[in-house]
Amino acid sequence: MDSTRLFYDQLAADYDRMYADWDASIAHQGRALDALISQELGSGTYDVLDCACGIGTQALGLASLGHRVTGTDLSPVAAARAVREASARGLSLPAAAADMRQLPFRSGSFDVVVCADNALPHLLTEADVRAALRAMRRVLRPGGLLLLSTRPYGQLRRERPESMHPQVMEGPEGRTITFQLWHWHEDGERYDLEHFQLHPDGDTWTTRVRRATYWALTEPETAALAAGAGFATTAWHQPADTGFFQPVLVARVTSHDDN
Structure with missing residues (x-):
């Protein structure tokens, strides 16, 4: 994963320049993900882990809506910028560098895990994808929710x-x-x-x-890998329905163990 970390280390200072209006995208994506959370868990604010937070696009949007968001990213440079961006907006966003295959949290720490913006496909083998999905499942509480977005592969x-x-x-x-x-x-x-x-x-x-x-894992392939990692009731939601810019896999944890 050294090449992926280098990619995002180098891009962190300029990542916002990929958006015509980054602040508008932060707000829009936060609202779209929040709507999915409310649809699945009910209205309220939740403990959320963004395990590929980058410079904070989704994490900042969710934090601005009252969710208690923690960020991790493979790139320490990107994670550090996410913290700075949150501080500049008067938001709390603790964030640190971490590999999504080995998340440094106790089991059952979060209500929601977000893995958005095509982050999972950086993992190039089935073993690595399964390891990441198992780690996401492990840190979710029973009944917890995974929101994972990729390109329409x-x-x-x-x-x-x-x-x-x-x-x-x-x-x-x-x-x-x-x-x-x-x-x-x-x-x-x-x-x-x-x-x-x-x-x-x-x-x-x-x-x-x-x-x-x-x-480029297809939607059925990704859903099957999530099911194999222990997620239940997996379903894809399309941009036309959610307002999010990529298809989003919604998956739930019905029980909890450390597998």
């Missing part, structure tokens, strides 16, 4: 795109342009991503390139 594996549409952020110094190139492996399931950002620099551009690898 069933469609993407059929289409095998080679790039993603550019994203533009207008800032005080000009426009930042973000785009991706995808290089599919021969297995048709994994791909290497080149993440480009063009930063305005007077009359020219500064280009920053980061690289990562993903496993």
